[in-house]
Amino acid sequence: MLPEPTLNSYLMLSAVLFAIGTAGVFLRRNIITILLSVEVMLNAVNLTFVAVDRFRGQVDGQIIVFFVITVAAAEAAVGLAIVIALFRHKEMLTPDAFTSLKW
């Protein structure tokens, strides 16, 4: 039998997920993967919210999570649309290809 998970275990998991997501954003060279990594980061945060809420017996954080999920869905839609537009433009999906927006 595994021991009952405590708040700490959830926070650890969340931190690990966030680190994975961050590493993905910095290391992957495909924009779609980067977007997925951002989703992972968001869900790490969601997990923190829910865990802390459960621990303290409140619901505020859970409500925030719903907002985050909704916004993340919208963000994904917009993000993927931008990705498609970018791909049509240069037939490439590495972020380093798109650096023209500067001085």
Next chain:
Amino acid sequence: MPLYLIPLLPFAGFLVNAALGRRLPKAVSGLLATSVMAASFGFSAMTVYRLLGLEPVDGVRAISESYYTWIGSGSLSIPLAFRVDPLASVMILIITGIGTLIHLYSTAYMHEESDGEYARYFSYLNLFAAFMLVLVLGASFPVMFIGWEGVGLCSYLLIGFWFTKPTAAEAGKKAFIVNRIGDFGFILGMLALFWAFGTLDFQEVASKVALLPSDPSSLAGATVLTFASLLLFLGATGKSAQLPLYVWLPDAMEGPTPVSALIHAATMVTAGVYMIGRNAVLFGHAPFTLEVVAIVGVVTALFAGTIGLVQNDIKRVLAYSTVSQLGYMFLAMGVGAFAGGIFHLYTHAFFKALLFLGSGAVIHALAGEQDLRNMGGLRKALPITFLTFLIGTIAIAGIPPLAGFFSKDEILWKTWESGHKVLWGVAVVAAFLTATYMFRLLYLTFFGERRHKPDEHHDTHGHGAGHGSHLHDAPPAMAIALIVLAIGSVVAGVVGVPHALGGENRIETFLAPSFRAIGAEPQSELTADPEKVAALEHGSSIELSLMGLSTLVALAGIGLATMIWLKRPAIADAWATRFAGVHRLLLGKYYVDELYNAVIVQPVKRVSQGLLWRGVDAGLIDGTVNGVGLVVRGWSAVLRRLQTGSVRAYAMSFFLGVVAIVGYYLWR
């Protein structure tokens, strides 16, 4: 009937003509402007009639009306208030009465302008009348100042009425700027009075001043009374064209002739004289200022008279004559003969308006010709103009029993009586000059051979195209104005026939309360004191002989003019070559304009250009602004290297930033 109707009527005329004038035919806009003036005259007459029927309160008859508190702040409370007392009543009658005649005259004089221009002219003229009435009706300095500035504005607009002509536009600007210098003094004087007395109402200032002792008659030990009155007098020299600020008035002759008659002879330029009369108590308590006023007045009278002697432009001669006559009025004010000054103001309004309108009729007949050298022999062709002009000339020369004689003599007598014998002497010389240059004008215009060449059109005044070369006398509207003013010039003096000639000098008795503080004892001259009565009788024999002397002086002036310009025109040229230096000096108007240009205008221009523009504006201010821009640009050239365009670099900087901030809070 409320007082505000008097200025409001011309103002309404201004609004209508300014808004709709373009669409109105000339007959309508001219009739409108003239009839509002006539109505205003009617109201003024009724108001004065009411005033005469009032019982004096504290020795003063006055109708005061306060409409609302215009400025209220702390201890400062300035109601928009009008007051009619004897002094103001004389002024409103002059302004509306002579104003109506000049409006009427203008309907004919300006008839060659287009509809829009015609309406613009009348709207300005109405606006001027409204402001002038506010000036004289105002019960306090600030209300007077509204009118004071307003008439200055209208003067500018009307001098520059033919603004496409560069000289007219320049003259308008000159009048405005020179007046601004005087107004600066007026404002400072006003502030000084408020600082000293906490009120700006004329009556209240007068009551408070009356309680103070008089200032000493020198600058040493002078108090605010002397300084405030000197500053106010500076304002008066600007508006009333006295030395050293008279320079704008001769140039103001660029405006239409009726404007010169109304604004630059009969009414506006007398505002300074009126203002001193209004503050007679204040000026009376500042003997030093009065001395300055008298000296400036008499020097101006002489100075302008000598210039008038040689000028060749018919209107400029009259302009210098106006400056000279205004000098007389200031002389009267300066020797404490306030009633005498206002009396001269009143008679002068008649004959000077008449002379200007007469000269306008001549210019009109000659299709815009203003040069005396091209006139002559017009007596037969322009009989009405000639006769009325002759009356005006005799009146201004001071021949009894015309109006000018009584008022001028009143001033001379009061000057003598107050012990200013030197000033009296100068004033008599100026009177001699007046008679001389006015008759020179008359002879050169109406007598002798006709020197005008009909085929040469000097179309400087918008007259000409329709006129051709035939001479025509004043049309009816102009003739009526001339005749009424000529009658006025003859009979206006009856209100001021001195005691010495068996008259009662009613105008002096009538005006006297206006020159006292309320409740002050009237300084009756005819009290029972037998010594005083004896002195007065003794005085009246001197007065009679002085009167005879000044009449002789006037006749001598006329005689000289007759000898030179009527009988032997060659003498004038001979003298001009013999005294070439003096002649050139006079013809060049003592080169005052050139002097001002060199001493004031050019230095101001140089400082403005070299220091203020190139140095301060372009160097300091622009330099600061451009310098800030350059510094920002330099730094941004460095900083913008951080903006690489790589999304991952940005994300990394976010991340590192968050790590740094969170780390700080965790490990601090």
